[in-house]
Amino acid sequence: MRMVQANAEAGAGAAILRSKVFVDGQHPADLSKDLKGADLHVHTYYSEDVLPSPSNDPIRLYEEARRRGLQFVSFTDHATMDAYDRVGWEREGLVPGVELSILDRRNVGHTIHVNVYLLDRGQFRALQELASRKRDLETFLAFLSSERLPHTYNHPFWFERGEKPNFTAVLEVAKLFPVLEYNRGRTRSLNRLALALAGHYGKGIVACSDSHTGRTLGSVRTYAQGETFQEYFENVRAGRSWILAQDMTIRGLVEEVNEWIGQFFARSPSRAGSDPVPAGLGPKSFGWLLGLRGRGGLIGDNLVWRLFKRLLYALPNSAVIQSLYVRSQETLALRVLKQLPVLLAPYSVVQTGLSAL
Numbered sequence: 001m002r003m004v005q006a007n008a009e010a011g012a013g014a015a016i017l018r019s020k021v022f023v024d025g026q027h028p029a030d031l032s033k034d035l036k037g038a039d040l041h042v043h044t045y046y047s048e049d050v051l052p053s054p055s056n057d058p059i060r061l062y063e064e065a066r067r068r069g070l071q072f073v074s075f076t077d078h079a080t081m082d083a084y085d086r087v088g089w090e091r092e093g094l095v096p097g098v099e100l101s102i103l104d105r106r107n108v109g110h111t112i113h114v115n116v117y118l119l120d121r122g123q124f125r126a127l128q129e130l131a132s133r134k135r136d137l138e139t140f141l142a143f144l145s146s147e148r149l150p151h152t153y154n155h156p157f158w159f160e161r162g163e164k165p166n167f168t169a170v171l172e173v174a175k176l177f178p179v180l181e182y183n184r185g186r187t188r189s190l191n192r193l194a195l196a197l198a199g200h201y202g203k204g205i206v207a208c209s210d211s212h213t214g215r216t217l218g219s220v221r222t223y224a225q226g227e228t229f230q231e232y233f234e235n236v237r238a239g240r241s242w243i244l245a246q247d248m249t250i251r252g253l254v255e256e257v258n259e260w261i262g263q264f265f266a267r268s269p270s271r272a273g274s275d276p277v278p279a280g281l282g283p284k285s286f287g288w289l290l291g292l293r294g295r296g297g298l299i300g301d302n303l304v305w306r307l308f309k310r311l312l313y314a315l316p317n318s319a320v321i322q323s324l325y326v327r328s329q330e331t332l333a334l335r336v337l338k339q340l341p342v343l344l345a346p347y348s349v350v351q352t353g354l355s356a357l
C-alpha cells in the first residue's frame, strides 16, 4: 500500500500535513476499529444538478451508505435541506448538512462552496440569507463560529465557469476555515494542491466523494475517532485523522457519464403513479429532455428514441470530452502553482510520501 504518513509533530510555522493519506482507495489493513469512516459530501435528487432518478433518492442513498460501511454520511445538496424532510433528520450516522455557494466579490472575487453540518432549518435560512444577500464571507463565517457549526472549504481549486479565479484569494480563504476538502471529483494534481494548502496552514482535511449519482458514494472517506459527530469533526480538524483518497480520471468520468445516461433512461419519474420521485426536480437546462422522457409515446420502442439513446452512449465512450476536461484541469493546476509557488513548499516537506501519489 502506498501511503503518505506526514509528521504529526508540526512545529510552529512548519508546513506539514497532519492527516495521513491513503491513495487510490485502498483500505489500510491495520486501521483501528475505533475509527469511524465518513463521506460528508453527497448529493441527492434535491440538488439541481442531479437527475430525478430513484437511484438518487435520499432514502436509498442512506441505505446504500450504511451498506457500504459508512458510520457517518451527510447529504449536502446545493442550497436546500429538503432531503432531510424525506429521509428524516435524526437517523443513525446521518449528519444534517448543506452545500452553500457564496460570492464575496470584494474580498474573494469568485464563488466558493462551503459545506455546513449539524445545522437546523433556522440556521440554514440565516446562512442562506447571508450567502445570497449579504455576500460577505467574514459575516458568514462569524455566524458559523458563533453557532459552533462544523464547516469545510470545499474543493478550493474549483472555479465557477465564466468567473475569473483569484488564486491568491484561495490562500486567504483557506486560512479562515478549520478543514479543507480533498474532492473525488477533482484531478490528482488539483487535489495535491488542496493537500498542500492544508499542510501550509495546518488545516484538517476531509476526503469526500461529492457524488452526484450515488456511484462513488463512500469510495473515498475520512477516518477519525469520535463518539459523536462533534468529537469526530474536532479530531479531523486537529489532524487526528486519515483519508482514503481517489481522484477523478478520464476513465472515472466515462463511467460517471454512463451512469448518468443509465439513470436518465432507467425510469420516467412521472410514468408510474407510485414512483416516489417528487415532481419538478432535475437540471433545469435538461428540462425539455426530461419532459420528453416523461411522455410514454417517445420512450417505448420508438426508433428515433432508440437512435438518440445509442448516440448518447457513444459520446462518453469516445472519452474525447473527458480527456479535454482532464487536460484543462491539469493546465489549471499548473497555472495555480505558477502563481502560488508557496504551495510547492509543503511538497518538499512530505516529499517521500507524496512522491508515491
Ligand SMILES: [Fe+2]
Pocket (backbone or CB within 6 Å): 099, 113, 154, 155
Ligand atoms: Fe461544490
